[in-house]
Amino acid sequence: MSRIRVGVVGAGMISQVEHIPNLLRLGELFELVGVADPSRISRQFVTDIHGIANFETIDQLFDQRLDAVVIGSPDPLHHEQVLAALALGLHVFCEKPLCYSLAEIAEIVAARDAARKIMQVGYMKRFDPSYRLALASLPGTSSTLRAVSVEVNDPDAWPFIAHQPYRRGTDIPKDMIAVVAAKQKRQVEYAIGVPVTKLAFRGFTGAYSSALIHDVNAVHGLLDALGVPDGEVVGAQIFANGDGGQGAVKLLDGQALWTMTHLTVPKLADYKERITLFFDDASLELEFPSPWLNHHPTRLTVTTSDGHTLSKKDLRAGYAEAFVEEMRGFWAAIVNGDPVVNPPEHAARDQELLLGLTWQHLATAPFD
Structure with a gap:
């Protein structure tokens, strides 16, 4: 079984309450490398609770030899962060809304196709x-x-x-x-x-x-x-x-x-x-x-x-x-080639x- 090295962008509510605990719960599938957030309070709290590394910037996180990234940052940052991750050859899970505009989503689709990586949007339902x-x-x-x-x-x-x-x-x-x-x-x-x-x-x-x-x-x-x-x-x-x-x-x-x-x-x-x-x-x-x-x-x-x-x-x-199962689905799409549930085309x-x-x-x- 292949274990994915994953980082989390954003140490806000969705990451603290759902994504970080769930990735740790799925330890046989994911190795959670760390979390990046500009808030020292939030990222240090995550470290204190879960014992994972924390980083102030996304670039510092991306330097950690990741396979994939889970993006739970504020909505206006999704577009640039998804593109940055795909440009580095990372698989990407991003919370909804992926982007506000159809043109920005089209850019992500093109970047995903060029990188030949998995891109999944966070619709857990x-x-x-x-x-x-x-x-x-x-x-x-x-x-x-x-x-x-x-x-x-x-x-x-x-x-x-x-x-x-x-x-x-x-x-x-x-x-x-x-x-x-x-x-x-x-x-x-x-x-x-x-x-x-x-x-x-x-x-x-x-x-x-x-x-x-x-x-x-x-x-x-x-x-x-x-x-x-x-x-x-x-x-x-x-x-x-x-x-x-x-x-x-x-x-x-x-x-x-x-x-x-x-x-x-x-x-x-x-x-x-x-x-x-x-x-x-x-x-x-x-x-x-x-x-x-x-x-x-x-x-x-x-x-x-x-x-x-x-x-x-x-x-x-x-x-x-549902939040756990969507991470299982993300892993299965990366490792087993399963169909991606909620690709960016769905977001568009x-x-x-x-x-x-x-x-x-x-x-x-x-x-x-």
């Missing part, structure tokens, strides 16, 4: 055992599909990581934060291509590209299993000061409608995330727990009826952790839809 079972348990076909519904209310991570060892890096220099913020502004303006209001900026980077993007990717996989082609954006609104994002996509020339809503409710310690597919005579529902909770399986329910007699069937696929498809939602919002509320 595709590895959820219940999601994978849902793909094999769809109670209808494209000809009977009537609607797809996505509903999410989310307080963000705070209620679900309080029991986890985590330390926020509060020592990053203000000028470095300003540089990243300016880079994000330029990237968003480039991606959208039209003047962007403050509300649209917050909604595009938050509710859409940071939150609903997971559900967009998951629904795309379900629609692919049904053979349903991509649809047409027919409605979108960003609301609640950018904490809320809503959209509607017409499918199959209007035979079906896909609606989606994400709302951050910052002071309500409750999380609900549901993806429901409605067919002529049945429904399938995935109810996800907060992604920060381990050992909380996603609930998969198929509902049918015989006249007035209703039948609800709960399907259980196991207790494997998802981002194209999110851009479409943002353009639709701007068309109806250009001066918000």
Whole structure:
């Protein structure tokens, strides 16, 4: 069995709570060499907890004879860091959103092809055992599909990581934060291509590209299993000061409608995330727990009826952790040549839809 030497870029929440513990848990597959982060507080905390090396810069990490890198840095840094890793001949796993613009993703696809390396995007729901079972348990076909519904209310991570060892890096220099913020502004303006209001900026980077993007990717996989082609954006609104994002996509020339809503409710310690597919005579529902909770399986329910007699069937696929399984998938793609789940082409498809939602919002509320 080949063991991969891997480094982690970014010692923030996703790396501290998920990626670093999971890579260590998969010690038979990965040798975790170290983590790079500009925050001394965060990177030293990781060292104190896990005993791994830490580095201030990405270049210092890349000098450690790596085979692969896991990128969990702030979103505006993904593009340059992925390209730098591929240029050095490293396999790359990068958290979502891969990039804000389709052009930047196209650059990554070209760099991946030139390097002939694995590039995987961090959509862990595709590895959820219940999601994978849902793909094999769809109670209808494209000809009977009537609607797809996505509903999410989310307080963000705070209620679900309080029991986890985590330390926020509060020592990053203000000028470095300003540089990243300016880079994000330029990237968003480039991606959208039209003047962007403050509300649209917050909604595009938050509710859409940071939150609903997971559900967009998951629904795309379900629609692919049904053979349903991509649809047409027919409605979108960003609301609640950018904490809320809503959209509607017409499918199959209007035979079906896909609606989606994400709302951050910052002071309500409750999380609900549901993806429901409605067919002529049945429904399938995935109810996800907060992604920060381990050992909380996603609930998969198929509902049918015989006249007035209703039948609800709960399907259980196991207790494997999606975040762990996506790392197994990354390893298997590198070592065994398994198909890459969530290549950058998938990220481009998802981002194209999110851009479409943002353009639709701007068309109806250009001066918000």
